[in-house]
Amino acid sequence: MSGSELVAKVVESLDVRKLAGIISIAGCFVLFGPKFLLDRTGLTALASPHLPLIALIVIAALALLLIELVIVLVRKRKGKRSENARCKFLHGLTVEERATLLQFMNGQNTASFNISDGVAGGLVRKRILYIAATAFHPFSVPHNLQPWARDYLEKNPSLLDC
Numbered sequence: 001m002s003g004s005e006l007v008a009k010v011v012e013s014l015d016v017r018k019l020a021g022i023i024s025i026a027g028c029f030v031l032f033g034p035k036f037l038l039d040r041t042g043l044t045a046l047a048s049p050h051l052p053l054i055a056l057i058v059i060a061a062l063a064l065l066l067i068e069l070v071i072v073l074v075r076k077r078k079g080k081r082s083e084n085a086r087c088k089f090l091h092g093l094t095v096e097e098r099a100t101l102l103q104f105m106n107g108q109n110t111a112s113f114n115i116s117d118g119v120a121g122g123l124v125r126k127r128i129l130y131i132a133a134t135a136f137h138p139f140s141v142p143h144n145l146q147p148w149a150r151d152y153l154e155k156n157p158s159l160l161d162c
Contacts, residue, residue, distance in 0.1 A: 016064065016068075017064075017065065017068050019061075020061040020062075020064045020065050020068075021061075023057060023058065023061040024061040024062050024065060027054050027055075027057055027058030028058060030043055030051075030054055031051065031054060031058060083148070086127065086128075086148060086149070089126045089128060090128070090152055090153065090156075090159050091159065093159065093160075094119075096119045097119055097122065097123060098159070098160045098161070100119050100120060100123060101123070101128070101145065101149075101153065101160055102160050104145040104150065104153075105153065105154070105157070105160060109144060109145075110142045111142075111143055112140040112142050112143070113140075113141055113143055114138075114139055114140070115138040115139070115141050117141075120141075120143055123143075124143070128145070128146055128149045129143045129144065129145055129149075130143065130144055130146060131143055132144040
């Protein structure tokens with residue numbers, strides 16, 4: 001295996017963020033590293049004619065890392081917003097919805113409701129409950145409580161006080 005094949009294989013195995021990080025660190029070392037260390041390693045002679053190109057590559061890699069960071073922060077913020085919106089539903093439950101959800105708080109994972117039960121249907125639409133089976137009898141539809149809702153209600157049992 002030649003040197004270029006080895007480099008291609010290593011680059012293939014790395015994801016873009018890791019590769020951009022490695023390029024940024026190595027490029028910054030070449031651009032801003034201590035001169036005596038660059039001289040000892042022979043990088044001064046190797047990199048001197050290519051400093052503008054190295055600087056451009058480092059800027060591009062840092063820009064890519066910045067974009068990745070922004071994407072992560074935006075996703076985290078969206079996740080927090082949707083979590084807050086879901087929890088807001090739990091703070092605005094009607095008495096009937098609280099009574100329905102109380103069935104799940106004694107360790108029971110599944111409760112069955114009639115297909116025409118509007119309260120259970122509303123909780124499914126709010127994504128607090130979900131239908132647990134694809135085949136069921138219309139007079140006994142199994143529903144489960146969403147894990148995030150169970151966690152939140154177990155931490156805030158007062159939300160189910162009728």
